[in-house]
Amino acid sequence: MGDASPPVPRIGSRMKGKATSFDIAHLAGVSQSTVSRALRGSPLVSEETRRRIQSAADTLNYKVDKNASNLRRQHTGTLALLLFEDPTADDSHINPFFLSMLGSITRASAQQGYDLLISFQQFSRDWHADFAGCQKADGLILLGYGDYQSHRDKLEKLVAQGTRFVRWGAVLPGQPGVSIGCDNYAGGRFATAHLIAQGCRRIAFLGDATPHYPEFHERYRGYAAALREAGLAVDEALQADAETTERAGYEAAELLLERGVSFDAVFAASDLIAIGALRALAERGLAVPGDVALAGFDDIPMASFVNPALTTVRQDTGKAGEVLVEQLLRLIRGEGAESAMLPAELKVRRSSLRL
Amino acid sequence: MGDASPPVPRIGSRMKGKATSFDIAHLAGVSQSTVSRALRGSPLVSEETRRRIQSAADTLNYKVDKNASNLRRQHTGTLALLLFEDPTADDSHINPFFLSMLGSITRASAQQGYDLLISFQQFSRDWHADFAGCQKADGLILLGYGDYQSHRDKLEKLVAQGTRFVRWGAVLPGQPGVSIGCDNYAGGRFATAHLIAQGCRRIAFLGDATPHYPEFHERYRGYAAALREAGLAVDEALQADAETTERAGYEAAELLLERGVSFDAVFAASDLIAIGALRALAERGLAVPGDVALAGFDDIPMASFVNPALTTVRQDTGKAGEVLVEQLLRLIRGEGAESAMLPAELKVRRSSLRL
DNA sequence: CGGCGGCTTGCATACGTATTCAAGGGGACG
DNA sequence: CGTCCCCTTGAATACGTATGCAAGCCGCCG
Numbered sequence: 001m002g003d004a005s006p007p008v009p010r011i012g013s014r015m016k017g018k019a020t021s022f023d024i025a026h027l028a029g030v031s032q033s034t035v036s037r038a039l040r041g042s043p044l045v046s047e048e049t050r051r052r053i054q055s056a057a058d059t060l061n062y063k064v065d066k067n068a069s070n071l072r073r074q075h076t077g078t079l080a081l082l083l084f085e086d087p088t089a090d091d092s093h094i095n096p097f098f099l100s101m102l103g104s105i106t107r108a109s110a111q112q113g114y115d116l117l118i119s120f121q122q123f124s125r126d127w128h129a130d131f132a133g134c135q136k137a138d139g140l141i142l143l144g145y146g147d148y149q150s151h152r153d154k155l156e157k158l159v160a161q162g163t164r165f166v167r168w169g170a171v172l173p174g175q176p177g178v179s180i181g182c183d184n185y186a187g188g189r190f191a192t193a194h195l196i197a198q199g200c201r202r203i204a205f206l207g208d209a210t211p212h213y214p215e216f217h218e219r220y221r222g223y224a225a226a227l228r229e230a231g232l233a234v235d236e237a238l239q240a241d242a243e244t245t246e247r248a249g250y251e252a253a254e255l256l257l258e259r260g261v262s263f264d265a266v267f268a269a270s271d272l273i274a275i276g277a278l279r280a281l282a283e284r285g286l287a288v289p290g291d292v293a294l295a296g297f298d299d300i301p302m303a304s305f306v307n308p309a310l311t312t313v314r315q316d317t318g319k320a321g322e323v324l325v326e327q328l329l330r331l332i333r334g335e336g337a338e339s340a341m342l343p344a345e346l347k348v349r350r351s352s353l354r355l
Numbered sequence: 356m357g358d359a360s361p362p363v364p365r366i367g368s369r370m371k372g373k374a375t376s377f378d379i380a381h382l383a384g385v386s387q388s389t390v391s392r393a394l395r396g397s398p399l400v401s402e403e404t405r406r407r408i409q410s411a412a413d414t415l416n417y418k419v420d421k422n423a424s425n426l427r428r429q430h431t432g433t434l435a436l437l438l439f440e441d442p443t444a445d446d447s448h449i450n451p452f453f454l455s456m457l458g459s460i461t462r463a464s465a466q467q468g469y470d471l472l473i474s475f476q477q478f479s480r481d482w483h484a485d486f487a488g489c490q491k492a493d494g495l496i497l498l499g500y501g502d503y504q505s506h507r508d509k510l511e512k513l514v515a516q517g518t519r520f521v522r523w524g525a526v527l528p529g530q531p532g533v534s535i536g537c538d539n540y541a542g543g544r545f546a547t548a549h550l551i552a553q554g555c556r557r558i559a560f561l562g563d564a565t566p567h568y569p570e571f572h573e574r575y576r577g578y579a580a581a582l583r584e585a586g587l588a589v590d591e592a593l594q595a596d597a598e599t600t601e602r603a604g605y606e607a608a609e610l611l612l613e614r615g616v617s618f619d620a621v622f623a624a625s626d627l628i629a630i631g632a633l634r635a636l637a638e639r640g641l642a643v644p645g646d647v648a649l650a651g652f653d654d655i656p657m658a659s660f661v662n663p664a665l666t667t668v669r670q671d672t673g674k675a676g677e678v679l680v681e682q683l684l685r686l687i688r689g690e691g692a693e694s695a696m697l698p699a700e701l702k703v704r705r706s707s708l709r710l
Numbered sequence: 711c712g713g714c715g716g717c718t719t720g721c722a723t724a725c726g727t728a729t730t731c732a733a734g735g736g737g738a739c740g
Numbered sequence: 741c742g743t744c745c746c747c748t749t750g751a752a753t754a755c756g757t758a759t760g761c762a763a764g765c766c767g768c769c770g
Contacts, residue, residue, distance in 0.1 A: 018490075020756060031720045036758055046718060061516070066491045067431065068756035071422040071725050078472075096656065099454045106473050115491070117433075118461050118471050135373075135726095136421045136470070161416065275660060301451065305630060307662030375726055386750045391728055401748060423726035426755050490756095 019060040028056040039064060070135070079109050079328060080117040080137035084144025095244060095272065096300040097315070098143060101168065104321030105141060112325055114138075131163075139328045140165035152176065164331040166324050170214030171341045178331065179339045180324050184215050184297075187313035187344030188222025191267050191295040194311070194346055196230045198354045200265035200293050203227065204238040206252045206277055207269025216269045219297060223267055237261045242273045249276025257284060264292060265352075271296035271303045271312055278306060278351070294351040308350035316342060374415040383411040394419060425490070434464050434683060435472040435492035439499025450599060450627065451655040452670070453498060456523065459676030460496060467680055469493075486518075494683045495520035507531065519686040521679050525569030526696045533686065534694045535679050539570050539652075542668035542699030543577025546622050546650040549666070549701055551585045553709045555620035555648050558582065559593040561607045561632055562624025571624045574652060578622055592616045597628045604631025612639060619647060620707075626651035626658045626667055633661060633706070649706040659704065666707035669700045 021039075025032045030049060038045045038053040045053075056062075070076045083098060102118070109116045117137055119130075121144075131140055140158075142165060155176040158165055171181045195203050207213075209220040224234045237259060242252035249272060256263070257280065266281075268274035274296030281292055288294050288308055296303060299314035320342060327337040376390045383390065385404060393400045393408040400408075411417075425431050438453060457473070464471045472492055474485075476499075486495055495513075497520060510531040513520055526536045550558050562568075564575040579589045592614060597607035604627060611618070612635065621636075623629035629651030636647055643649050643663055651658060654669035675697060682692040 021758095022756080032757080033721075033759075034719060036756095037719090040758080042759095044718065049718080063490075065426070065756055067422050067426040068490075068725090069758075071420070071426050071727090071755090072757045072759085074725070076422065094454075094458045096451075096454075099449075099451075099458070102457075103449045103454070106475055110475055116473050118473050120461055120465055135418075135423075302657045302660055305657055306660050376728095377726080387727080388729080388751080389749060391726095392749090395728080399748065404748080420726050423755090424728075426725090426757090427727045427729085429755070 018065075019062045020065070021062070023060055024053060024056045024062050027060065028053045074135075076135060076138050077113070078115040078117055078137045079139050079141060079325070080119060080131050081105055081141045081143060082119050082121050082131070084121050084142070096302060097270070097298040097317070100300065100317040101143060101321060104317045105143075105324060106321075107318075108321040108325040112329060114325075114329075138164065138332050141324055141328060142167040142169075144168075164328065166328045166331070166337065168320065168324060170218050171339050172214060175339070178327055178337045180320065180327060180342070181215065182315040182320070182342045183344045184218035185222040185225070187297060187315075187346075188219035188267070189226045190222075190344065190346040191297070191311070191313050192223045192226035193229070194348065195265040195267060195293050195295060195352060196226065196232070198265070198289075198293055198352055200354070201232060202235075202238065202261075202263040203232075203265040203267055204240070204256055204261075204263045205267055205269070206240055206242050206249060206256070206273050208241045208243065209239055210241075219269050235261075238263055242269070242276075244270040244272050246272045246276040246279075249273030250280045251276070253277035253280035266292055266294050268294070268296045271298045271300045271310060274310055274312070274351075275302065275306055278310070288351050289354050293354055299347055303347075304349065306351075311349045311352035312347050314345045314347045316345070373420075374417045375420070376417075378415055379408060379411045379417050382415065383408045429490075431490060431493050432468070433470040433472055433492045434494050434496060434680070435474060435486050436460055436496045436498060437474050437476050437486070439476050439497070451657060452625070452653040452672070455655065455672040456498060456675060459672045460498075460679060461676075462673075463676040463680040467684060469680070469684075493519065493687050496679055496683060497522040497524075499523075519683065521683045521686070521692065523675065523679060525573050526694050527569060530694070533682055533692045535675065535682060535697070536570065537670045537675070537697045538699045539573035540577040540580070542652060542670075542701075543574035543622070544581045545577075545699065545701040546652070546666070546668050547578045547581035548584070549703065550620040550622060550648050550650055550707060551581060551587070553620070553644075553648055553707055555709070556587060557590075557593065557616075557618040558587075558620040558622055559595070559611055559618045560622055560624070561595055561597050561604060561611070561628050563596045563598065564594055574624050590616075593618055597624070597631075599625040599627050601627045601631040601634075604628030605635045606631070608632035608635035621647055621649050623649070623651045626653045626655045626665060629665055629667070629706075630657065630661055633665070643706050644709050648709055654702055658702075661706075663705035666704045667702050669702045671697060671700070 021032045021035045025035045028035065030053065034045060034049065035053055038050045039057065081102065083094075083102070085094065106116050131137060140163060155167070159176045166178045166180055169179055169181050170184060171179045192203060203223075205220055205223050207216045207219065209217060211217045227234050238256070238261060240252040240255050242248040249268060252273065253266070253276065266274070266277055268277055274294055278288060278294060281288055286292050294310065296310050296312040299312045303310040303312050323340060323342065327340070330337040376387045380387045380390045385408065389400060389404065390408055393405045394412065436457065438457070440449065461471050486492060495518060510522070514531050521533045521535055524534055524536050525539060526534045547558060558578070560575055560578050562571045562574065564572060566572045582589050593611070593616060595607040595610050597603040604623060607628065608621070608631065621629070621632055623632055629649055633643060633649060636643055641647050649665065651665050651667040654667045658665040658667050678695060678697065682695070685692040
């Protein structure tokens with residue numbers, strides 16, 4: 001007597017937790033294997049059985065347990081987005097350009113059926129370890145301006161560990177892993193050539209010009225190339241470092257003004273820098289574009305709303321997100337991916353129009 | 356002799372996949388249980404053993420498998436953020452206010468040691484099912500303006516299923532679940548009272564005033580209250596619907612102008628609407644704040660950069676993210692959480708200053 | 711009429727970790 | 741010197757799903 005419990009481990013008894021595939025199996029009068037097959041769309045299950053299982057699953061409000069499923073299949077259906085920011089950006093305002101990228105990446109991965117895990121990272125931390133082998137995500141997307149030189153070792157470690165990742169940033173030869181970026185060189189060249197075409201001859205560059213910030217460095221190279229092509233000299237006194245914040249742009253412009261050098265145009269390495277510079281110029285009573293023509297980079301939403309509207313180099317964030325996700329999925333599927341450079345497009349607005 | 360293989364299932368043989376706790380155990384000369392305990396910081400392990408295990412783990416570059424761990428512990432260490440947007444926003448520009456919230460929530464959850472899963476949702480879909488029981492996340496954060504009435508049933512279903520979630524939005528009595536929001540009523544009242552104090556008497560309201568958009572409705576109620584307190588009548592001809600986009604703001608302002616009613620101020624239910632209205636006013640040659648004083652709501656980054664800088668009601672997104680995550684974690688820990696209303700703060704800038 | 715192949719289904723096991731239970735060893739105290 | 745208890749460790753099992761393997765059923769062909 002009382003031999004009920006030993007043979008049946010737990011079917012039907014557990015009311016607390018969510019329903020499992022065993023519960024469905026019990027209700028539909030089939031085995032757990034068949035339930036699993038039916039719900040994953042295996043062709044091995046007959047149509048009638050599939051319907052019965054489906055209706056049982058609906059009844060019990062059953063959802064496949066992602067953890068168990070992922071563990072068994074050794075795959076997560078999740079991508080991780082690592083967003084790097086300089087620790088100095090403590091005002092909790094994320095760079096709008098990256099926010100735009102974030103939105104685009106989110107959409108792209110959703111479209112491909114992947115969830116997206118977001119994580120903010122400090123450059124200083126051992127970020128590469130956190131996501132590498134722990135099966136949190138099938139692949140990584142690295143996003144952030146910055147000094148990749150000092151993190152090259154970490155990237156190489158990722159490659160060595162077989163971690164799948166793509167990086168947004170400057171596309172340069174000899175980099176570890178797959179990089180996607182826009183054509184910063186061409187963008188810088190277009191913007192500067194445009195300023196020259198507007199009659200400007202003394203064009204300043206605001207933004208770090210060292211190779212430590214590869215994107216900015218490429219933009220600077222484009223700037224210098226355009227100057228040379230027009231027969232103009234590159235004057236170091238016309239360059240001032242700035243990280244990509246409005247405040248840094250303001251300060252860099254002030255520095256330039258204090259130097260006492262004359263200039264009739266500013267090419268800023270990012271829109272935030274340009275907007276900061278715009279404020280500094282306005283405070284000195286300099287008219288834009290009358291006294292100083294101004295161009296930025298990124299085409300953040302704010303750029304069209306400042307006064308005067310900002311001429312800038314547009315990076316197609318929508319396309320960028322798609323390409324990043326697409327290439328990452330290729331890596332995950334083992335198809336091999338390639339670095340790619342997206343075109344940059346000059347958006348002319350009032351801030352640069354002198355003619 | 357030769358009794359090596361039967362008792363030991365697979366230790367040491369697998370070179371392909373990542374190292375498991377068994378590999379660590381083997382290397383450190385202990386059992387898998389001890390490895391698990393050591394790495395989770397259990398006090399049961401001796402200090403010397405812990406060190407040996409730690410060093411073995413470092414050597415093999417071992418990372419705890421999140422899926423297995425989560426499956427075993429029945430918990431994910433992940434929160435999911437569901438961001439709702441009107442399908443009309445196809446230009447891939449997410450509302451800046453929500454982007455700011457997103458940043459803040461990301462930080463807050465990272466600070467609490469939780470990962471954040473981001474998902475964009477269409478109101479139309481059966482979103483409530485996707486995350487409810489599948490163990491993807493321990494809790495949900497719902498974010499988005501909108502018509503909660505038509506989704507009340509879904510919220511109630513979530514509550515019934517025992518899903519832990521918090522919602523950003525209007526805090527009203529009798530709502531299912533926990534809601535966090537700012538004091539939209541007070542914000543609308545402050546902004547309108549400020550416009551009145553600037554000498555305005557015919558103040559328009561741009562934004563949906565129906566209860567379908569509870570936040571906007573509350574702001575409208577605050578607007579109406581301030582008018583009444585000043586002995587001014589609420590004129591329906593001074594109200595025009597607009598969803599929260601720049602284009603809608605532009606069109607609503609145009610509608611207002613075409614109506615031919617006179618007005619000397621505009622209170623827009625969001626900054627995006629205000630910025631659109633600003634453009635419409637400028638095109639008609641109306642000076643802000645000279646001819647029309649203008650105030651918005653949200654204090655998105657753009658608000659300080661438009662010309663003239665926009666007076667607005669600031670919602671503290673940083674605080675909001677913290678509170679959302681904090682209350683959600685309380686729910687997850689079974690401590691019970693309460694809806695809360697955050698203070699709204701008037702930020703006076705040039706767009707409203709007539710004195 | 712026997713055997714063979716296609717179509718479904720069930721059984722058993724593996725995924726990698728966390729935790730309960732039992733056991734071993736050593737010291738302290740009576 | 742014996743007993744008891746604390747400290748540390750190992751063995752075993754459960755978490756819920758996916759899948760290789762084998763078996764049952766049926767019809768068809770030889």
